[in-house]
């Protein structure tokens with residue numbers, strides 16, 4: 001691997017990877033804070049799985065949080081932190097009846113797929129249940145894949161999923177959270193990754 005490849009991958013891992021994971025947690029907190037019933041369901045699931053343990057110490061226990069996973073997948077569908085993916089064709093391709101020569105650069109609008117009604121009925125609705133109903137279909141098999149696809153699939157995917165699960169489980173287990181009074185509306189801001197602009201939360205230790 002050439003030096004610039006190593007540098008590029010290191011930067012991607014440190015900056016894009018870390019950012020993408022943190023922003024996904026941010027979007028998830030935002031979606032949950034506006035949906036008290038879904039938040040309480042998640043809290044009940046995490047409390048039951050953890051019991052008296054203050055920490056989630058068994059990351060191998062992957063199926064411990066089906067509702068958490070469903071909320072995470074629905075958040076990634078509607079708030080993808082990488083909504084556009086850049087690709088270069090290795091060889092000539094036909095797409096939509098048009099010919100593109102090798103080395104053509106494409107900007108793929110992945111979000112268009114996650115809003116297709118044929119794939120996701122009531123596509124604009126935040127409905128984590130859809131992932132429980134299709135529990136046999138892991139979300140990585142259903143388009144669009146928030147971590148990309150093929151040989152260049154995000155190598156940090158499992159780490160990111162583990163991090164998001166742990167952080168969200170710990171947050172809901174230990175804290176109540178809500179936007180502070182007078183908080184400005186949260187907006188999507190795209191700058192390489194898609195971030196929740198104006199996201200502010202007041203956190204209080206649960207009594």
Ligand code: HEM
Nearest residue numbers: 012013017020021024082146147148149152153154156160
């Ligand atoms: C929620 C978190 C994350 C999301 C949504 C995400 C998403 C993506 C996407 C869409 C790609 C492009 C894949 C493709 O071209 O098909 C990618 C590539 C990459 N990601 Fe992530 N990523 C996340 C976290 C991470 C983490 C935690 C790391 C490393 C610790 C990481 C390291 C990388 C690297 C090195 C690449 C380039 C792979 C290559 O081009 O061969 N990512 N990621």
